Amino acid sequence: MAETMEMAVNLDYEQKWGFSDPEQYVYKAEKGLSPEVVIALSRMKGEPDWMLDFRLKALSIFRAKPLPTWGADLSTIDFDEIYYYLRATERQGDTWEDVPEYIKNTFDRLGIPDAERKFLAGVSAQYESEVVYHSIREDLTKKGVIFLDTDTAFKEHPEFFKEYFGKVVPPADNKFAALNSAVWSGGSFIYVPPGVKVDIPLQAYFRINAKNMGQFERTLIICDEGSFVHYIEGCTAPVYSSDSLHSAVVEIIVKKDARCRYTTIQNWSNNVYNLVTKRTVAYQDAIMEWVDGNLGSKVTMKYPSVYLMEPGARGDILSVAFAGKGQHQDAGGKVVHAAPHTSSTIVSKSISKDGGRTTYRGLLKVYPGCDDVRSNVRCDALLLDEHSRSDTYPYIEIEEERVNIGHEASVSKVGEEQLFYLMSRGLSENEATTMIINGFIEPFTKELPMEYAVELNRLIALQMEGSVG
Amino acid sequence: MTTEVATKAALMIEDLRVAIEGKEILHGVDLAVRKGEVHALMGPNGSGKSTLASTLMGHPRYEITGGRVLLNGEDLAELSADERAKKGLFLAFQYPVAVPGVTMVNFLRLAVNGVRGQDVPVAQFRKQLLETMKLLSMDESFARRYVNEGFSGGEKKRAEILQMALLKPQVAVLDETDSGLDIDALKIVANGVNRLLGPDLGVLVITHYQRLLNYIQPHFVHVMVDGRIVRSGGSELALELEAEGYDGIAGKNGSGKEQ
Numbered sequence: 001m002a003e004t005m006e007m008a009v010n011l012d013y014e015q016k017w018g019f020s021d022p023e024q025y026v027y028k029a030e031k032g033l034s035p036e037v038v039i040a041l042s043r044m045k046g047e048p049d050w051m052l053d054f055r056l057k058a059l060s061i062f063r064a065k066p067l068p069t070w071g072a073d074l075s076t077i078d079f080d081e082i083y084y085y086l087r088a089t090e091r092q093g094d095t096w097e098d099v100p101e102y103i104k105n106t107f108d109r110l111g112i113p114d115a116e117r118k119f120l121a122g123v124s125a126q127y128e129s130e131v132v133y134h135s136i137r138e139d140l141t142k143k144g145v146i147f148l149d150t151d152t153a154f155k156e157h158p159e160f161f162k163e164y165f166g167k168v169v170p171p172a173d174n175k176f177a178a179l180n181s182a183v184w185s186g187g188s189f190i191y192v193p194p195g196v197k198v199d200i201p202l203q204a205y206f207r208i209n210a211k212n213m214g215q216f217e218r219t220l221i222i223c224d225e226g227s228f229v230h231y232i233e234g235c236t237a238p239v240y241s242s243d244s245l246h247s248a249v250v251e252i253i254v255k256k257d258a259r260c261r262y263t264t265i266q267n268w269s270n271n272v273y274n275l276v277t278k279r280t281v282a283y284q285d286a287i288m289e290w291v292d293g294n295l296g297s298k299v300t301m302k303y304p305s306v307y308l309m310e311p312g313a314r315g316d317i318l319s320v321a322f323a324g325k326g327q328h329q330d331a332g333g334k335v336v337h338a339a340p341h342t343s344s345t346i347v348s349k350s351i352s353k354d355g356g357r358t359t360y361r362g363l364l365k366v367y368p369g370c371d372d373v374r375s376n377v378r379c380d381a382l383l384l385d386e387h388s389r390s391d392t393y394p395y396i397e398i399e400e401e402r403v404n405i406g407h408e409a410s411v412s413k414v415g416e417e418q419l420f421y422l423m424s425r426g427l428s429e430n431e432a433t434t435m436i437i438n439g440f441i442e443p444f445t446k447e448l449p450m451e452y453a454v455e456l457n458r459l460i461a462l463q464m465e466g467s468v469g
Numbered sequence: 470m471t472t473e474v475a476t477k478a479a480l481m482i483e484d485l486r487v488a489i490e491g492k493e494i495l496h497g498v499d500l501a502v503r504k505g506e507v508h509a510l511m512g513p514n515g516s517g518k519s520t521l522a523s524t525l526m527g528h529p530r531y532e533i534t535g536g537r538v539l540l541n542g543e544d545l546a547e548l549s550a551d552e553r554a555k556k557g558l559f560l561a562f563q564y565p566v567a568v569p570g571v572t573m574v575n576f577l578r579l580a581v582n583g584v585r586g587q588d589v590p591v592a593q594f595r596k597q598l599l600e601t602m603k604l605l606s607m608d609e610s611f612a613r614r615y616v617n618e619g620f621s622g623g624e625k626k627r628a629e630i631l632q633m634a635l636l637k638p639q640v641a642v643l644d645e646t647d648s649g650l651d652i653d654a655l656k657i658v659a660n661g662v663n664r665l666l667g668p669d670l671g672v673l674v675i676t677h678y679q680r681l682l683n684y685i686q687p688h689f690v691h692v693m694v695d696g697r698i699v700r701s702g703g704s705e706l707a708l709e710l711e712a713e714g715y716d717g718i719a720g721k722n723g724s725g726k727e728q
Contacts (some may be wrong), residue, residue: 416529421566423550424526424559425576426583432551435579439570439615459571 012132017262021465032080038182041085045151050160058171058181065175071361072299072330077273084183084244086214107422114208120123128175144193146200150218153189160191164220168251169279176275180216180249187248192227192258199418201263201449219250223258223286225302230261232454239256246297252280252288259287262304265452267296267459274300285312291447295459305334305360308342320444323356323388324463332362332393337373337403348379349441353463360392364405371402374406383409384433388432434464479504479541479671480525480558480640486535487517487524493534494520498695502640502671505650506581509674509682509707512693513715518675519563522644526560527553540640552717554584559638568616573628574598576616577635584636598698601634605661623654640671647681659684679711692718 038059042052066078067074099420140147146157154161170179188204254260260280268274274297280288290304306315317333335344350358360379381390392409414436423433438445438457445453476576478501487495495517502508512518524531525538525551538545548556568576577598582588589597602611605627617625626646633641643662649654652686662685667673673686682690682704688707691698700706700718710718 069589072505264613415566417566419570420523420526420528420550421562422576422580424562425580425636426551426554427579428551428583429549431579431583435576436568439568442570 003397010178013355031083032453033059033062033082033084033179033183037061037084041183041185044085044363046447047154048241051154051161054166054171055182055184058178059183062175062178062182066176068175071301071359072328074161074273074275074299074301077245079245085185085265113301118364140198143196144191145196145231146189146191148189149186149458150187150189150220153220157189157191160189160220160222164222164251164253166251168253168281169249169277174277176247177249177277178245180277184216184218184249186215187219187250188221188231188233189219190229190231192223192229194224195226196224198230201230201232203234215246215248217248219248221250221260221262223252223254224259225255225361226257227255232263232449232452234265234267244268244275246272246274248276248278249277250276252278254280254286254288256284256286256310258283259289261289261291263291263448263452265293265448265456265459266297266300266302268300269296270298270324272297274302275404276302277306278299278302279307280305280315281309282313282315283312286310287314288316288331290315290317290319291334291444292317292331293322293444293456294320294331295322295331295456295463296327298326299330301326301330303332303334303363303445305363306338306344307336308339308344310339311341313339314341315342315427317344317346317348318444318447319348320359321348321350321360322460322463323350323352323358325354328357330359330361332360332379334363335365336363337366337375340370341372342370343374344378346379347443350379350381350390350442351384351437351440352381352390353384353413355385355387355389357389357391359390360394360409362393363397365397366400366403366405368399370400373400373403373405375395375403376406378406378408379438380409382437383411383413384437430461431466434461437464472669475657477480478502478539480673481539481542482521482525482536483539484536485521485524485538488534489520489530494696495524496579497536498693498696498698500673500691500698502673504639504671505668506689507666507672507674507685507687508703509676509685509687510692510693510698511679511690511707511710512677514677516693517696518677519644519695520640520696522563522675523558525553525557525642551583554636554638555586557639559633559636559641561626561633561641561643561646563648564615565620565625565629567618567620569618571616572613573616574612577612577632578591581635597635601631602608604634604664605631607631608659622649623651623657626650626654626658627661630658630665630677634661634665639669640673641665644675645677646674647676647678655681656684679707682707694718 005458021252035056035284038055039052044054064286146153166181171178190202192198221231249295252260252262266274282288288306294300294302304317308315315335319333321329321331323329329350332348333346335346346362348360350360358381362377364375364377366373377394379392383390390411394407398405414433418436419429419432422435423429429437437460445456481502482498485495485498486493491628498521508520520531524533527548531533533546540558545553556649558609578594581594599609617628620628629646646658650658659681674681674687687704690704692700692710719722
């Protein structure tokens with residue numbers, strides 16, 4: 001019985017979210033990673049020598065660094081079985097009409113054109129390793145806002161890359177940042193000029209569609225003084241039988257008085273390793289907000305971080321992780337107070353079910369001399385059954401006395417009394433459990449634009465289907 | 470019990486025995502509630518009143534070890550709480566639980582849709598909700614608060630009656646709805662219940678004190694002691710209880726099954 005239900009759920013998932021199109025590729029690199037592959041990739045892209053050097057150095061760092069063993073189990077990744085570069089179409093479409101039909105079909109099922117019509121300023125939808133569709137509202141362009149896929153941005157605005165690329169997250173930061181630096185392709189580039197507030201969220205949709213396909217997008221966001229931008233990244237991926245690797249790097253610079261919000265809803269299929277390095281440096285009176293939701297993937301390791309470099313800077317990290325059967329969500333946040341009068345909050349909510357595992361891993365660091373630092377860390381875990389697991393590793397390193405630090409953690413189970421109460425009002429057990437979960441993550445959901453909040457609740461309802469028995 | 474009563478009663482409890490973790494709490498309870506009737510079930514703490522309420526609604530921890538419960542002639546034993554709700558049974562909880570992050574309006578809408586088995590149009594639902602809240606002296610902002618979170622005792626009980634009004638049950642069990650209420654809150658809650666009374670609703674009011682029955686007039690009063698109904702009578706029985714106390718009534722035991 002339980003097995004039948006399981007199959008039904010997978011089938012449902014595949015139909016609703018895991019659909020995949022036949023692979024149609026202009027160019028497909030060989031499997032595995034070597035300097036030759038990196039050189040070929042860089043030549044294909046027509047990159048200058050300094051980027052090729054950057055990539056090759058990163059490759060040697062990647063090869064020299066051991067796999068991290070302090071977090072989730074990564075030992076089953078077979079790096080030789082992965083394609084490191086793939087380009088779905090020869091050229092990018094500027095308008096919806098230019099986008100190839102089979103790719104449109106995929107996007108249609110994800111509802112992208114709808115979302116765009118409703119409220120999006122620009123859509124940058126990543127299909128395989130390169131952005132194929134990109135649009136941006138004209139008035140944004142007039143204001144000097146640059147919103148491009150990273151490859152194009154690199155060609156058209158190399159000056160930003162010389163100044164910022166690889167500076168927030170250097171290749172040597174960790175093994176997967178090195179891997180990304182060696183083979184990066186696609187991603188989003190945003191530059192917001194001084195004083196410009198982008199009043200509508202900018203969004204990109206990421207999607208992996210090929211078997212054993214690694215995706216290594218590279219995102220760079222620069223918020224100049226007094227500017228504001230909200231960038232939304234949402235992911236769904238098809239279901240495949242062999243493991244895929246997704247290893248992104250996101251670098252953000254928030255200058256004086258600027259504010260940046262970065263929202264993610266990650267829903268990779270349950271065979272994807274999602275190993276992402278996201279980091280921001282925030283300067284005087286700047287605000288960085290990470291809103292990070294992880295529902296899918298086999299293993300996620302992701303700790304969005306904020307380095308508060310100057311007085312008045314603030315960092316907020318709000319995250320949700322959902323781990324079902326066979327999933328490990330190792331997520332959290334990292335804030336480094338490198339200046340006095342800085343503040344931060346980390347709120348983490350995690351849900352585990354059917355033997356899924358969530359880990360909160362966070363670092364709060366205050367350097368000596370950084371007085372008047374305020375920080376609050378709160379992590380809540382919800383376990384839906386006896387076989388699921390949640391761990392908390394809240395590292396706190398404070399080297400200054402005059403600080404105000406709060407930390408709270410809780411682990412709870414979906415209560416029998418809550419379920420009975422809701423069911424007595426006509427809700428099925430699934431509906432009741434879903435409602436309790438949606439309530440639990442409400443502090444997260446309420447920070448999302450309406451469409452995304454609805455989508456998140458729907459995804460959770462989908463995850464909950466057939467889980468009883 | 471005659472067949473006629475059995476067929477007419479909306480809620481029919483026959484020789485019900487209930488155990489929690491192997492320990493029998495109810496030792497054979499008989500009770501029939503017809504539509505249009507208000508029954509009061511009184512008894513001291515620990516007599517099994519709330520056990521009966523939870524069992525009727527289908528709490529998974531309460532095990533029926535003997536007898537049966539019929540709702541409109543249908544045995545409830547195999548039905549889950551949500552199925553019972555859909556068949557017209559309602560329980561106003563003594564201790565309604567909080568569901569953080571879930572707004573009253575979302576909860577109520579899902580509940581109404583669940584019980585009715587169809588999606589009620591949003592505008593129609595909203596109108597109904599606001600009207601009903603007004604009757605219960607509830608501010609509109611109430612709908613945006615999280616279910617029972619940070620509610621005062623009076624707000625919790627009003628919220629229960631609000632749910633009862635929206636779900637329109639055929640049989641409602643009110644478990645200690647008066648507990649924790651001051652006299653003003655009690656009046657509001659009782660008025661709310663009285664507005665819902667009518668020929669299509671049978672009510673079982675469970676209470677420790679006679680006080681509530683000054684405001685909700687029962688047609689029948691039953692006294693439960695140690696898991697059995699030891700006396701049944703008209704509304705005058707409540708007054709007798711008030712005068713003599715449960716010990717006095719229990720002393721006249723043995724007449725439990727007489728009508």
